[in-house]
Amino acid sequence: MNLTLRVWRQKNAHARGRFVTYEARNVSPDMSFLEMLDVVNEELIGREQEPIAFEHDCREGICGACGFMINGIAHGPKRGTTVCQLHLRTFRDGDHLTLEPWRAKAFPVIKDLVVDRGAFDRIIQAGGFISAPAGAAPDANAILVPKEDVELAFDAAACIGCGACVAACPNASAMLFTAAKVSHLGLLPQGQPERNDRVRNMVAAMDREMFGGCTNMGECQAVCPKEITIAFIARLNHDLLAASFKGRKPPRTAASP
Amino acid sequence: METRVGLPAEDPAASRLDAEIPPGPIERKWERHRFDMKLVSPANRRRYTILVVGSGLAGAAAAASLGEMGYNVKCFSYHDSARRAHSIAAQGGINAAKNYRNDGDSVFRLFYDTVKGGDFRSREGNVYRLAELSLNIIDQCVAQGVPFAREYGGLLDNRSFGGAQVSRTFYARGQTGQQLLLGAYQALQRQVGLGSVTLFIRTEMLDLVVIDGRARGIVTRNLATGAIESHVGDAVVLATGGYSNVFYLSTNAKASNATAIWRAHKRGAFFANPCFTQIHPTCIPVSGEYQSKLTLMSESLRNDGRVWVPKKIGDGRPPDQIPESERDYYLERKYPSYGNLAPRDIASHAAKDVCDEKRGVGPGGRGVYLDFADAIRRLGESVIREKYGNLFDMYERITGENAYRVPMRIYPAPHYTMGGLWVDYNLMATIPGLFVAGEANFSDHGANRLGASALMQGLADGYFILPATVGDYLARTPPGGVDTGHPAVEAAEAEVATRVAQLLGIRGMRTVDSFHRELGQIMWDHCGMARNEGGLRYALGKIPELRQEFRENVRVLERNEELNQSLEKAGRVVDFLELAELMCIDALHRAESCGGHFREEHQTPDGEALRDDERFAYVSAWEYTGTLARPTLHKEPLAFEYVHLAQRSYR
Numbered sequence: 001m002n003l004t005l006r007v008w009r010q011k012n013a014h015a016r017g018r019f020v021t022y023e024a025r026n027v028s029p030d031m032s033f034l035e036m037l038d039v040v041n042e043e044l045i046g047r048e049q050e051p052i053a054f055e056h057d058c059r060e061g062i063c064g065a066c067g068f069m070i071n072g073i074a075h076g077p078k079r080g081t082t083v084c085q086l087h088l089r090t091f092r093d094g095d096h097l098t099l100e101p102w103r104a105k106a107f108p109v110i111k112d113l114v115v116d117r118g119a120f121d122r123i124i125q126a127g128g129f130i131s132a133p134a135g136a137a138p139d140a141n142a143i144l145v146p147k148e149d150v151e152l153a154f155d156a157a158a159c160i161g162c163g164a165c166v167a168a169c170p171n172a173s174a175m176l177f178t179a180a181k182v183s184h185l186g187l188l189p190q191g192q193p194e195r196n197d198r199v200r201n202m203v204a205a206m207d208r209e210m211f212g213g214c215t216n217m218g219e220c221q222a223v224c225p226k227e228i229t230i231a232f233i234a235r236l237n238h239d240l241l242a243a244s245f246k247g248r249k250p251p252r253t254a255a256s257p
Numbered sequence: 258m259e260t261r262v263g264l265p266a267e268d269p270a271a272s273r274l275d276a277e278i279p280p281g282p283i284e285r286k287w288e289r290h291r292f293d294m295k296l297v298s299p300a301n302r303r304r305y306t307i308l309v310v311g312s313g314l315a316g317a318a319a320a321a322s323l324g325e326m327g328y329n330v331k332c333f334s335y336h337d338s339a340r341r342a343h344s345i346a347a348q349g350g351i352n353a354a355k356n357y358r359n360d361g362d363s364v365f366r367l368f369y370d371t372v373k374g375g376d377f378r379s380r381e382g383n384v385y386r387l388a389e390l391s392l393n394i395i396d397q398c399v400a401q402g403v404p405f406a407r408e409y410g411g412l413l414d415n416r417s418f419g420g421a422q423v424s425r426t427f428y429a430r431g432q433t434g435q436q437l438l439l440g441a442y443q444a445l446q447r448q449v450g451l452g453s454v455t456l457f458i459r460t461e462m463l464d465l466v467v468i469d470g471r472a473r474g475i476v477t478r479n480l481a482t483g484a485i486e487s488h489v490g491d492a493v494v495l496a497t498g499g500y501s502n503v504f505y506l507s508t509n510a511k512a513s514n515a516t517a518i519w520r521a522h523k524r525g526a527f528f529a530n531p532c533f534t535q536i537h538p539t540c541i542p543v544s545g546e547y548q549s550k551l552t553l554m555s556e557s558l559r560n561d562g563r564v565w566v567p568k569k570i571g572d573g574r575p576p577d578q579i580p581e582s583e584r585d586y587y588l589e590r591k592y593p594s595y596g597n598l599a600p601r602d603i604a605s606h607a608a609k610d611v612c613d614e615k616r617g618v619g620p621g622g623r624g625v626y627l628d629f630a631d632a633i634r635r636l637g638e639s640v641i642r643e644k645y646g647n648l649f650d651m652y653e654r655i656t657g658e659n660a661y662r663v664p665m666r667i668y669p670a671p672h673y674t675m676g677g678l679w680v681d682y683n684l685m686a687t688i689p690g691l692f693v694a695g696e697a698n699f700s701d702h703g704a705n706r707l708g709a710s711a712l713m714q715g716l717a718d719g720y721f722i723l724p725a726t727v728g729d730y731l732a733r734t735p736p737g738g739v740d741t742g743h744p745a746v747e748a749a750e751a752e753v754a755t756r757v758a759q760l761l762g763i764r765g766m767r768t769v770d771s772f773h774r775e776l777g778q779i780m781w782d783h784c785g786m787a788r789n790e791g792g793l794r795y796a797l798g799k800i801p802e803l804r805q806e807f808r809e810n811v812r813v814l815e816r817n818e819e820l821n822q823s824l825e826k827a828g829r830v831v832d833f834l835e836l837a838e839l840m841c842i843d844a845l846h847r848a849e850s851c852g853g854h855f856r857e858e859h860q861t862p863d864g865e866a867l868r869d870d871e872r873f874a875y876v877s878a879w880e881y882t883g884t885l886a887r888p889t890l891h892k893e894p895l896a897f898e899y900v901h902l903a904q905r906s907y908r
Contacts, residue, residue, distance in 0.1 A: 012819050028545055030657075035549045038770070045768045045823065050815050053822055055337065057510040059550045061651065062435055063341045078654075085654045110481055111820040118458070121338050125450035129443035130402045134322045134720040137393070137400035141357060144411030154404040154429060157436060161340055190402050 001027055001093040005040065007052055008100045010109055017109065019098070022052075029089040033076065034059060034066065036088055053112040061085040061225060064160030067167070068113040069100040074164035074223040082162065082225040102167035106174070106209045117163050119209035120177060126205035127198040128181040130190050149187050157184040158226040165220035165228075171212030176220040178202050179236035180228050186239055196243035203240055274527070274878055274893035277681045278382035283899055284364075287386040290682070291725055295732035302327035304736040306490035307727060308475055309333070310462045310517055313342035314434075314712060315695025316496030317441035318719025319727075324448035326724060328731075331488055332445065332454055335461040335480060335512060335825075340442045343498060343510040344715060347434025348555035348648070349418060350426035351398075351712040353391040358415055362423040364388045371710060372900045374420040374600050375675070375703020376852035376868065378530070378876070381899055382682060383700050387710075390717040395427055397720055401440040405429050418708035419556055420600035420907075426709045431555055431647045437712055441719070457488075463753045463828065465493065465521045465691070468745045471734075472521075472691035476746075476753045480825060483817040485757070487741045487750050491734060492690045492727055495521060496719065499674035499696035501534065503833045503840065504785070505777025507671035508540060508553040514829035515836050518678050518697050526686040527878035527891060529679035529699035531836065532844035535706055535853050536786045537672030538604035541655055541665075542624040551670040552655055554627070555648055556708040559597040561632035561641065562665070564588050564604070566616040566625050576618070576626055576664050587611055595907040602705040602853045602866070603907060605669035609786050610864065612668075619666040628664035669786060673711060675702040675853065676843075679878040679893070683726035684718060687878075690734070692727055694718035699876070704852025757817050760827045765810030769826045772807050776800070776830070776837055784841050789857040793845040797838065801886070804834040838885050846890065849873045861904075870902055 003024040010017030022044075027036050034056050041051035056066040061082040068083060070076035076086045091097070099113060107115040145153075157180070165176040182199050185191035191198070214233060221230045279290040297305065305328050309320040312334040320332040336342065354367040367388040372379060399405065399413075405427050406414040415424040429436040448454040459480040466474035466487065474489035500515035501507035522528045539554045565586045567579050587607055592599045599607070608625050611617060618624050633641055638661055642649070649660050656666070677699040678686050684700065686693050695715040702710065739746070779799050783792035813827045850859040850866035851873070859867045876893040 028547065030544050031547050032549070032655075035547050038549055039547055042768055042770060045812055045814060048812075048814065051823060053820055057336065057341055057512050058343060058346045059511060060346050060552055061654075062346050062432065063336075063343070063510060064338075064345075065336065065341050080650075081654060085651070087654065087657070089657060114820060117337060121340075121446060121449075121456075121458075124443060124446045129447040130400070131447065132397070132400040132402075132444070133325045134318070134397055134724065135393075137396035140355070140395045140399040140405075141412050143399055145407055146411050147407045147409050150404045150407045153402075154436075157404050157439065158432065160435075161338065184404070185402050188402050188404070190400055 001029055001088065003027065003036070003091065004096045006096070006098040007112070009052070009112055011111065013108055013110055027088060029087070031088050032059065032084060033086040033088065034084050053114050055114050056084055059084040062160060064162040067102065067162045067164055069102070069167060071098050074102070074167045075225055080225060080227045102163050104166045104172035104211070106172065106211050107163060107166060115163070117161070119211070120161050120163065120174070122209060123174065123178055123202055123205045124181065127194070127201035128185070130185055131194065132190070143189055145188060153184050153187040156180040156187070156228060156232050159228055160226060162225060164223045164225060166211065168219040168223040169212065170217055170219065171215060173214045174206050174209070174211040175214035175233050175236070176224065176228060176230065178206050179232040182236045182239060183232040186235070195239065196246050199236060199239040200243050274679065274876070274891050276380060276893055277683065278380065279682065283381060283385045286382055287389060294725055294729035297728050297732045299327050303329055305329060305731050306331065307492050307494060308488055308490040309494045309496065310475060311342065311496035311498065311697070312336070312339035312442070312445065313344035313496060313498060313695060314438055314441055314715030315719040316342070316494070317438065317445045318716050319494055319496060319694060319723045320454050321441060321444035321448050322720050322724045323727065324453035327453065330448070330454040331457065331490065333457045333460045333462060333475070333477060335459065337458055339445055339456060339458065340439065342438060343513050344438045344712070345435045346510065347712055348431045348553065349557040350416065350428035350433045350709040351394070351437065352418070352425050352709040353395040353427055353713070354388055354425060355392060355395060357413060358424045360423045362425050364392070366423065367391060367425065369900055370421050371701070371707060372703070373905055374705055374707040376705055376866065376905055377703065377870070377874070377897060377902055378533070378851050378895065379701055379703030380895065381897060386722070387701050387714055387717050390721050391713050393721060394713060394716045398437055398440055401444060403429060403436045403440045416557055417560055417598060419559065419598045419604065420595070420707040428557065431557070431645060434712060437716065441716070461825065462497070462517045463520065464749045465524045466746050466749045467524050467688055468739055468743060471689045473739050474746055476749050478753070478757070481820050483819060483821070485750060485754050487746045489739045489741055489743070489746060491731055491736055492692060494692045494694060494723060494727065495678065495697050496694040497697045499677065500833070500836060501671040501674055503776070503837050504671040504780050505773045506543065506548060506551050506781070508537060508551050511550060514832065516829050516832045518693070519832040519836050521678060521686065521688070521691060523881050525688050525881070526691060527679040527880050528676070528839060529876050529878045530676040530843065531840045531879065532784065532847060532854050533675035533704050533852065534671060535601060535673040535675060536605045536669040538601055538608055538669050539627060539667045540670035541652065542619055542668040544620070552651065553670070553672060554652060554665065554667060556601070558627060558645060558648060561644070562597065562627040562629050563631060564597055564625055564627055566611045566618060570615045572616070576628070585611070585616070592907045599907050600705060600707060605786060606855060608669055624666040624668045626664035627667045629660065630664070633661065671785070673706055675699065675704060675706055679876065683729065684722055685726065685730065690730065692723060694723055704854055756828070757824070760811070760813050760824060760831070761817060763809065763811050763813065765812050767810050768812055769823055769830050772803065772811060773826070773830045773833070776803060776834060779803070780837055780840070784844050787855045787857050788844050790845065793841050796841045797845070800834065800838045800841065807831070807834060835885055839879055839888060842888065843877055843879065847873055847877065868904070
């Protein structure tokens with residue numbers, strides 16, 4: 001099959017970008033989308049043109065490195081699928097596809113389809129953890145967790161941090177990403193002691209990173225490759241409200257033991 | 258070329274390697290050693306800088322734990338986030354000898370299974386410690402909030418994995434590696450927030466700095482800006498994963514590479530058992546020329562899936578038209594006591610055999626069926642969906658086939674490397690101050706790793722072993738004393754800059770990937786699932802030729818000073834082209850079959866691996882001598898006091 005690609009090319013963070021059209025000829029419907037880009041890139045190198053930069057690693061849909069917009073949809077048209085697991089059999093011979101990087105103030109473009117998602121790490125640093133130094137843990141079965149709670153926690157924990165939710169959101173909000181971590185840890189008994197601080201600190205970090213606010217558009221859950229639902233956003237809002245009634249602890253500092 | 262391919266002579270003057278296993282009964286070694294080790298007092302820890310390269314299970318766990326203890330830690334990852342490390346892709350589970358099933362498990366049994374599973378080519382002392390620590394790992398991960406599968410009563414659930422007759426594998430759906438890594442990643446990010454760990458992302462280690470015989474620093478390249486920089490410290494930890502991508506097609510992530518350990522090897526660290534590679538039996542078969550990687554289907558599927566091929570040669574009928582009596586459930590037939598849960602090396606080898614007999618299925622005949630029809634009939638589709646739903650979905654996305662209706666097609670693929678940098682009991686390489694953890698070292702799996710043991714080893718190394726042993730080393734080393742202006746640092750930095758400039762200056766005709774594919778094919782054909790002397794000698798002739806062509810004819814475009822993915826790949830392929838030669842040298846010298854190293858000349862009458870304990874019950878540790886074709890072999894003899902050396906049987 002043949003495809004026509006309009007691809008965003010941008011030399012570096014400071015350069016102006018533009019769309020360039022490429023033809024992907026005689027590609028197999030059994031190829032993954034990224035394998036098709038590999039073929040296009042090999043041809044570009046053959047013609048001494050710079051290959052298209054795109055982020056990828058595991059190509060199994062779990063590392064969260066890959067992702068760009070295909071015709072305006074994050075990770076492309078197939079639901080619950082990262083772009084590395086999207087196969088060309090999803091498209092028709094002769095399709096025209098526009099490939100763009102995630103567009104969000106908090107995710108500056110580094111090159112072509114590659115963006116900087118460091119803001120996600122900083123949200124986790126603000127509270128997306130349970131403080132449990134190695135060596136201090138009780139026996140694993142001493143903590144009972146009802147099966148339905150752990151299953152729900154897992155649904156949230158499945159987030160791969162790809163950033164599709166932000167890219168799809170008209171406000172470029174990171175609410176689904178943040179809510180997934182708040183919910184994963186907040187649903188477990190181990191996560192209770194830090195629950196209030198966690199939600200307050202993570203939401204504050206999200207705001208600092210210049211992500212937009214959530215207005216319940218639901219675009220995020222439509223593109224999430226792990227099909228994480230906005231019910232977790234409701235859970236975050238509930239926790240945030242509850243935390244606002246509780247006294248604030250002094251902020252964590254590097255000097256405290 | 259023929260002068261290159263002789264077997265390297267052993268250096269008679271070379272001393273036997275001593276792993277410094279503590280004395281005493283095996284169940285007391287680690288406890289006693291921990292007491293004997295020196296400590297660094299909490300107030301002094303911040304005066305020491307530890308460089309941790311890699312942020313997978315071993316690296317993130319080590320960096321987080323050492324940071325928590327108060328050391329000044331710098332952690333490096335070539336990804337855009339520490340969370341992307343390839344540990345994330347591990348599916349099936351993690352072993353721990355908890356005996357929560359009351360099915361006869363114990364620390365000793367996990368130790369025994371692992372030594373036997375590794376075909377008696379691992380160290381008893383290390384493996385016993387790993388089995389002991391497995392208990393703490395599960396506790397630690399649960400405390401961090403890892404959402405392991407649970408029973409309705411709220412207790413942890415378990416499943417079975419290959420090479421074991423007990424259920425000791427803890428799991429989080431088919432995404433155990435992801436959840437364990439996120440636990441370690443979150444612990445790491447917490448330390449970053451607290452200021453005890455500094456994280457360098459998009460930063461790739463390209464060389465090791467050795468000063469006065471000790472590892473004191475690394476040279477890195479910033480992948481976004483091209484900046485070549487140095488970092489110095491009091492100890493260096495490499496947790497940079499395995500080298501299966503030497504085969505080009507493997508289950509590893511695209512960026513997984515050997516550069517960090519290979520550069521350390523060229524600076525003096527011995528490389529142990531490089532030919533011990535694991536070919537995983539259950540991967541989705543290759544579908545075309547363009548294929549960029551292979552995808553694993555978790556071993557856990559063999560709990561409920563039955564492996565078979567047609568009895569008749571060249572039987573082209575669709576699977577549902579082949580009656581039961583004309584199917585060969587060859588694992589159940591050959592290994593009745595373990596059946597479909599035979600260990601990985603044995604299951605892979607058996608799949609190759611039936612395909613070599615032209616009984617393979619699917620395009621090209623390189624595939625066998627993994628059939629769930631019986632399990633679906635017995636348990637119902639919903640139970641199978643609950644257990645393996647995400648794997649069935651992944652299979653359908655890749656192949657377009659619904660495995661609830663037709664059997665999966667699977668074939669072995671390179672997956673894990675048991676070989677790696679040689680380390681002693683303290684996980685220290687032959688360069689003092691250089692520690693190696695996780696898949697990057699060779700320590701615990703011998704010639705074959707059992708399923709669900711890689712996650713266990715990475716976390717044991719990172720959470721529990723390194724925090725003790727690195728401290729012991731530092732307690733005997735005064736802090737600091739070296740800065741980035743040191744001549745050795747500047748020299749290493751200049752060498753790295755020269756290598757980068759050379760790659761950009763070749764401007765040849767072939768892409769990096771085309772070289773990598775060609776290397777992978779040579780390795781798969783001659784140093785893959787089965788090896789023989791003729792094939793290995795052939796490969797040892799071809800690899801230097803390919804390396805030479807690479808130096809003259811590779812095309813890397815653009816420049817160093819910005820994101821340049823071809824340049825990144827080129828640097829990694831250069832190192833694979835060198836490592837491949839050492840793998841073949843090691844495979845040629847080891848004239849026996851053991852675990853994943855199957856030498857066709859050495860097999861039992863019924864086609865099983867035939868070890869030669871008289872001649873090869875040792876770890877081969879190779880020293881770089883300045884000439885790739887002539888490394889020096891050092892031997893670490895292996896003694897078996899607790900597990901009786903015997904031919905491995907799973908019948």
